[in-house]
Amino acid sequence: MMRQCILGSAVLVIALSVFSSLFNFTQAQPQTAKATTDPYEAGAINSIFSKWRILDKVDNTQWNISGEICSGAAIDTTTTIDDGTYNPFIKCDCSFNKKTTCRITALNLAQNYLTGSLPPAIGNLTRMQYMSFGINALSGELPKELGNLTQLISLAFGSNKLTGSLPYELGKLVKLEQL
Numbered sequence: 001m002m003r004q005c006i007l008g009s010a011v012l013v014i015a016l017s018v019f020s021s022l023f024n025f026t027q028a029q030p031q032t033a034k035a036t037t038d039p040y041e042a043g044a045i046n047s048i049f050s051k052w053r054i055l056d057k058v059d060n061t062q063w064n065i066s067g068e069i070c071s072g073a074a075i076d077t078t079t080t081i082d083d084g085t086y087n088p089f090i091k092c093d094c095s096f097n098k099k100t101t102c103r104i105t106a107l108n109l110a111q112n113y114l115t116g117s118l119p120p121a122i123g124n125l126t127r128m129q130y131m132s133f134g135i136n137a138l139s140g141e142l143p144k145e146l147g148n149l150t151q152l153i154s155l156a157f158g159s160n161k162l163t164g165s166l167p168y169e170l171g172k173l174v175k176l177e178q179l
């Protein structure tokens with residue numbers, strides 16, 4: 001009776017550890033799988049960028065235009081958008097959808113001699129927190145779709161050739177600390 005009981009618990013312990021290692025294995029998968037940029041956001045950022053022209057040669061770009069946008073410095077947690085190490089610069093947060101999807105959280109395009117206008121598609125980058133495109137030569141009006149970026153903490157667009165008034169929709173940016 002005693003022996004059977006010990007044997008029974010041993011079998012149970014082995015079964016449990018096999019089960020838990022299987023479980024750990026399946027749990028570990030999403031972490032090891034490489035996270036990729038939300039395809040919708042990748043489409044939006046590429047369409048926006050294609051409408052702009054950079055008049056001057058940009059030396060220290062860390063923007064992976066041709067490949068995976070959220071890669072390299074964009075997902076390196078040791079560099080922040082404020083460092084000024086790279087410009088143009090983009091930052092992503094890859095914790096979405098069980099760490100398989102990256103979304104764009106910061107965009108620094110300041111002082112890049114950009115011309116063109118800000119397209120309404122900018123409003124699709126809804127996880128954006130820090131966005132700077134000041135000191136360029138952008139023209140036209142600020143799109144009202146900027147009001148869709150409700151996670152924005154900082155928005156900079158000074159020193160451009162923008163016209164018109166501030167969109168009423170900017171009032172929806174309740175997290176904004178700096179304009």
Ligand SMILES: *[C@@H]1O[C@H](CO)[C@@H](O)[C@H](O)[C@H]1NC(C)=O
Pocket residue numbers: 040041043044047120121122123124145
């Ligand atoms: C982004 O937004 C615009 C209008 O605000 C829309 O026409 C477009 O289909 C959206 N999607 C992408 C990927 O740009």
Ligand SMILES: *[C@@H]1O[C@H](CO)[C@@H](O)[C@H](O)[C@H]1NC(C)=O
Pocket residue numbers: 062064066067068069071072073
């Ligand atoms: C750009 O993306 C490609 C794949 O999409 C990758 O191989 C390459 O390392 C990336 N470059 C940088 C600078 O992150």
Ligand SMILES: *[C@@H]1O[C@H](CO)[C@@H](O)[C@H](O)[C@H]1NC(C)=O
Pocket residue numbers: 123144145147148169
């Ligand atoms: C984005 O903003 C426009 C104009 O303010 C609005 O009509 C549209 O519904 C918004 N889209 C989303 C997905 O919030």
